[in-house]
Amino acid sequence: MSRITIQDIALLAGVGKATVSRVLNGSGYVSETTRAKVEKVIRDHTYAPSAMARNLSKRASDTIGMIIPEAANPFFAEILKGVSGVVDGHNLTLLFCNTDNTMEKDVKSLHTMYRQHVRGLIYTPAVDYGSAEKLGAVREMLGKLRAPVVVLDRPLGDMDLDGVFSDNFSAAYAATQALINAGHARIGIVAGDLELSIGRERLNGFLEAMAARGLDVRTEDILKGRFDTSTSYRLTQQMLAAKSCPTAFFAANNLGAYGFLKAVFEKGLRIPEDMGFISFDRLGNLNDLGFRLSYADRDVIGMGVEAVRLLLAKIDDPDKKTEHMICPSKLTLLGSERAYVPANSA
Amino acid sequence: MSRITIQDIALLAGVGKATVSRVLNGSGYVSETTRAKVEKVIRDHTYAPSAMARNLSKRASDTIGMIIPEAANPFFAEILKGVSGVVDGHNLTLLFCNTDNTMEKDVKSLHTMYRQHVRGLIYTPAVDYGSAEKLGAVREMLGKLRAPVVVLDRPLGDMDLDGVFSDNFSAAYAATQALINAGHARIGIVAGDLELSIGRERLNGFLEAMAARGLDVRTEDILKGRFDTSTSYRLTQQMLAAKSCPTAFFAANNLGAYGFLKAVFEKGLRIPEDMGFISFDRLGNLNDLGFRLSYADRDVIGMGVEAVRLLLAKIDDPDKKTEHMICPSKLTLLGSERAYVPANSA
DNA sequence: TCGCTTTATGGAACCGATTCCATGAAACTC
DNA sequence: GAGTTTCATGGAATCGGTTCCATAAAGCGA
Numbered sequence: 001m002s003r004i005t006i007q008d009i010a011l012l013a014g015v016g017k018a019t020v021s022r023v024l025n026g027s028g029y030v031s032e033t034t035r036a037k038v039e040k041v042i043r044d045h046t047y048a049p050s051a052m053a054r055n056l057s058k059r060a061s062d063t064i065g066m067i068i069p070e071a072a073n074p075f076f077a078e079i080l081k082g083v084s085g086v087v088d089g090h091n092l093t094l095l096f097c098n099t100d101n102t103m104e105k106d107v108k109s110l111h112t113m114y115r116q117h118v119r120g121l122i123y124t125p126a127v128d129y130g131s132a133e134k135l136g137a138v139r140e141m142l143g144k145l146r147a148p149v150v151v152l153d154r155p156l157g158d159m160d161l162d163g164v165f166s167d168n169f170s171a172a173y174a175a176t177q178a179l180i181n182a183g184h185a186r187i188g189i190v191a192g193d194l195e196l197s198i199g200r201e202r203l204n205g206f207l208e209a210m211a212a213r214g215l216d217v218r219t220e221d222i223l224k225g226r227f228d229t230s231t232s233y234r235l236t237q238q239m240l241a242a243k244s245c246p247t248a249f250f251a252a253n254n255l256g257a258y259g260f261l262k263a264v265f266e267k268g269l270r271i272p273e274d275m276g277f278i279s280f281d282r283l284g285n286l287n288d289l290g291f292r293l294s295y296a297d298r299d300v301i302g303m304g305v306e307a308v309r310l311l312l313a314k315i316d317d318p319d320k321k322t323e324h325m326i327c328p329s330k331l332t333l334l335g336s337e338r339a340y341v342p343a344n345s346a
Numbered sequence: 347m348s349r350i351t352i353q354d355i356a357l358l359a360g361v362g363k364a365t366v367s368r369v370l371n372g373s374g375y376v377s378e379t380t381r382a383k384v385e386k387v388i389r390d391h392t393y394a395p396s397a398m399a400r401n402l403s404k405r406a407s408d409t410i411g412m413i414i415p416e417a418a419n420p421f422f423a424e425i426l427k428g429v430s431g432v433v434d435g436h437n438l439t440l441l442f443c444n445t446d447n448t449m450e451k452d453v454k455s456l457h458t459m460y461r462q463h464v465r466g467l468i469y470t471p472a473v474d475y476g477s478a479e480k481l482g483a484v485r486e487m488l489g490k491l492r493a494p495v496v497v498l499d500r501p502l503g504d505m506d507l508d509g510v511f512s513d514n515f516s517a518a519y520a521a522t523q524a525l526i527n528a529g530h531a532r533i534g535i536v537a538g539d540l541e542l543s544i545g546r547e548r549l550n551g552f553l554e555a556m557a558a559r560g561l562d563v564r565t566e567d568i569l570k571g572r573f574d575t576s577t578s579y580r581l582t583q584q585m586l587a588a589k590s591c592p593t594a595f596f597a598a599n600n601l602g603a604y605g606f607l608k609a610v611f612e613k614g615l616r617i618p619e620d621m622g623f624i625s626f627d628r629l630g631n632l633n634d635l636g637f638r639l640s641y642a643d644r645d646v647i648g649m650g651v652e653a654v655r656l657l658l659a660k661i662d663d664p665d666k667k668t669e670h671m672i673c674p675s676k677l678t679l680l681g682s683e684r685a686y687v688p689a690n691s692a
Numbered sequence: 693t694c695g696c697t698t699t700a701t702g703g704a705a706c707c708g709a710t711t712c713c714a715t716g717a718a719a720c721t722c
Numbered sequence: 723g724a725g726t727t728t729c730a731t732g733g734a735a736t737c738g739g740t741t742c743c744a745t746a747a748a749g750c751g752a
Contacts (some may be wrong), residue, residue, distance in 0.1 A: 003490075003492065003708095005708055005709080006708065006709060006710095007708075007709095010732095015731035016708080016731065016733075017708090017710095017732085017733095017734080018710080018711080018731070018732055018733075018734095019730085019731060019732070020709095020711095021709070022710095022711095022730095022731090023709095024709090025710080027710090027711090028711090028726085028731095029694070029729050029730050029731080030358070030729095030730070030731085031729080031730060031731090033550040033729080034731085040663060044487065046487075046490065047459070048457060048460055048461050049708080050402075050461070050463060050707090050708055050709065051461045051462045051463065052398045052402045052407065052462075052463055052707090052708080052709090053399045053402055053465075053707070053708035053709035053710090053737095054708080054709050054738095055709090056396075056398045056399055056402055056707090056708080056710090056736095056737050056738065056739085057708075057709045057710040057711080057736070057737050058372050058709080058711095058737085059710095059737065060709065061398065063441075066442075070427075071423055071424075071426045071427040071430060072423050072424050072426075072427045072647075073373060073422070073423075074418070074420065074423070076418070077417055077418050077419075077423035077426075077462040078417075078418050078420075079717065080423075080426075080442075080444070081416075081417040081418045081419045081444060084443070085444065085446070086441065086444065086637075088451065088454070088455075092462075093441055093458055093462055094441065094442045094443070095439055095440065095442070096412075096426075096430065096440045096441070096442040097430070097434065097440070098426070098427060098430040098431065100431070105434065108434070109434075111394060112439055114394055114437055115394050115395070115396070115397045115439075116397045116398075117396060117397065117398055140392065142752075144349075144392065146349065150746085164722080191533060191704075216412045229634075232639070256713055258631045258634060258635075260708095261634070261635050261637060262631070262634040264635070265634075266636075284631070285575070285604045285630070286609040286610075286631055286632075286635070287598075288575075288604060288607070288611075288644070289604075289607050290611040290612075291613050301418075306446075312695090341547075349737080349738095351737090351738055352738060352739060352740095353738075356702095360700035361738095362701065362703075363703095363738090363739080364701070364702055364703080364704095364741080364742095365700085365701060366739095367702095367703070367739070367740055367741080368701090368741095370739095371740080373740090373741090374700085374741090375698085375699050375700050375701080376699095376700070376703095377700060377701090377703085377750080380700080380701085387726090395738080395739065396696075396737090396738055396739065398737090398738080398739090399707095399737070399738035399740090400738080400739050400740075401707095401739090401741070402706095402707050402738080402740095403706070403738075403739045403740040403741080403742095404739085405707065405708050405740095406706085406738065442721065459746035476729095496722085532701080547742095597713085600706080602747095
């Protein structure tokens with residue numbers, strides 16, 4: 001009545017379990033007649049070997065771990081789709097953890113991955129483990145894992161790991177340049193979380209593009225958000241209430257952009273007539289609905305796919321030297337970056 | 347140099363591995379002094395027992411499986427977030443499979459879950475296994491699983507499983523009623539996949555609401571899509587090209603609604619002035635951006651949370667009678683349902 | 693002080709697979 | 723036809739835990 005095991009199959013086929021194992025794995029010598037006999041019994045009983053027993057005796061698991069900070073963020077949902085597809089295609093199983101952007105869950109997830117003996121790990125750290133002490137715990141867990149790790153989207157301290165990243169700096173640079181070329185001179189940024197390197201890189205890209213054209217950036221034009229909608233909404237409201245404000249904005253991530261646009265539209269401002277705009281990452285379906293919002297985006301599903309590829313390559317050859325893959329962003333200009341010269345300007 | 351085992355801990359602590367096991371599990375008798383000694387060694391080496399070995403000897407795993415049809419769909423991304431949170435909170439691990447809406451991957455995923463000995467499964471079937479033969483394979487795998495299964499969002503044939511669903515019929519009924527109350531008489535529907543029961547239920551809710559008011563529904567006003575954006579976009583374009591068309595539409599799901607709106611806006615039509623509109627599920631951030639789109643929606647993350655709750659309850663008590671939880675939808679009217687009486691109507 | 697229960701502990705079997713090794717039959721070499 | 727290699731197979735050890743069981747010391751009531 002209980003689960004059928006390799007021993008049952010062996011008995012039913014009248015052979016030893018070593019032979020069944022050989023048939024299952026296509027290893028060693030098995031005569032054609034025995035193989036056929038065993039395979040029939042296996043098929044008749046839709047037998048599948050227990051992964052936990054198999055992994056234990058093989059001293060290697062068939063699972064890949066994935067840790068992401070926010071499952072409901074469309075960016076990570078797409079990454080997951082990409083990763084999941086490749087993992088399934090290789091008859092591996094995906095272990096999934098969501099960390100809600102907290103360090104505690106991040107470390108806890110690493111423990112989970114260790115307990116579960118993952119064969120490899122795709123990891124987007126929830127926070128920037130800049131300070132040495134916190135990084136220590138993570139470094140220790142990753143070391144204990146004894147499995148390849150590919151970091152995704154964000155680097156992990158100074159650790160020498162394979163990684164898949166975006167060209168945050170140059171995407172921000174190009175987007176800013178586009179706003180400048182369109183005629184804007186005072187430009188603001190809806191910055192993401194500056195505690196994260198990706199946030200800082202995008203801000204730097206923005207700043208350098210401005211500096212390269214000799215344009216000043218006022219401190220109050222840098223909206224220091226947190227990669228979420230509500231914070232940037234609030235900051236944008238405050239900014240719009242000020243006496244004067246930039247004529248264009250670069251929004252450094254998708255959720256922040258939504259908050260920004262919400263505040264802008266509530267104020268009755270139009271894009272691009274009243275406010276030039278470019279975002280990092282395409283804003284969902286907005287452009288299908290009559291908007292013409294310019295954006296810099298990347299092949300997100302592709303990033304997930306590449307991450308697994310790197311991981312599998314490292315699993316195949318643990319001595320492979322670490323690779324950093326930078327996914328290029330493409331700037332798509334649809335009109336929202338344009339500048340309108342006011343008839344009577346101050 | 348290899349992974350540290352319970353045997354190593356036992357040696358270091360100068361006790362037997364049975365004792366270490368007792369300390370780990372808080373079972374049996376262990377003296378306070380021994381316990382302290384063992385715990386120190388465990389802590390000093392950040393030892394964590396191997397999940398595969400533990401599961402094997404316990405004949406029960408610590409993993410929960412989750413199968414969804416489309417990871418990039420925001421609805422399922424939120425479900426995943428809800429599920430993942432509860433699963434983590436119970437020190438269980440989540441096994442994730444995405445089926446890309448195909449039956450092959452669906453069945454393959456069930457095999458994976460079986461191999462992996464999941465303790466319980468949360469399952470959204472990719473297709474409606476109406477016909478007996480196909481349902482057979484699924485039924486067999488679920489039977490072999492010997493673990494509780496909670497179906498999510500869609501029922502599975504006539505199988506008596508715990509489930510978490512939406513009130514598709516009444517949500518569609520209420521939405522349609524709202525359009526009628528607003529003054530519309532010829533109303534169309536962007537139907538979802540009618541191969542799926544949720545698609546049929548929503549269509550039926552729509553039809554019955556119309557019938558209850560004695561309103562006819564023309565065949566060509568039922569756009570038979572597939573719960574995706576591109577199909578409904580195409581169908582809507584064709585519909586709008588016709589001589590006459592409905593004055594309002596109910597869109598039975600989020601992705602279909604996007605396709606519909608895209609076609610409507612491209613045609614230069616406004617909502618609600620030229621076309622009344624209500625959708626099933628809230629359309630992302632659109633309403634934050636100046637739109638006032640009415641919708642019927644449900645607590646999606648909550649559905650995920652409830653699904654795990656049901657599952658854990660069934661795991662605790664396998665004799666618990668099956669429960670069907672219907673998550674209520676809430677109708678939110680923001681104005682897009684309104685009807686404008688044309689000055690010169692035909 | 694003698695039994696009886698309670699507390700503590702380690703040895704050994706077991707979970708379900710893989711894999712090493714020994715054994716034997718068949719096939720090939722010279 | 724004796725010696726080697728190749729093919730085929732099953733028994734036994736192993737992976738890292740849990741758990742049953744035997745054993746022994748300690749506590750305790752009569």
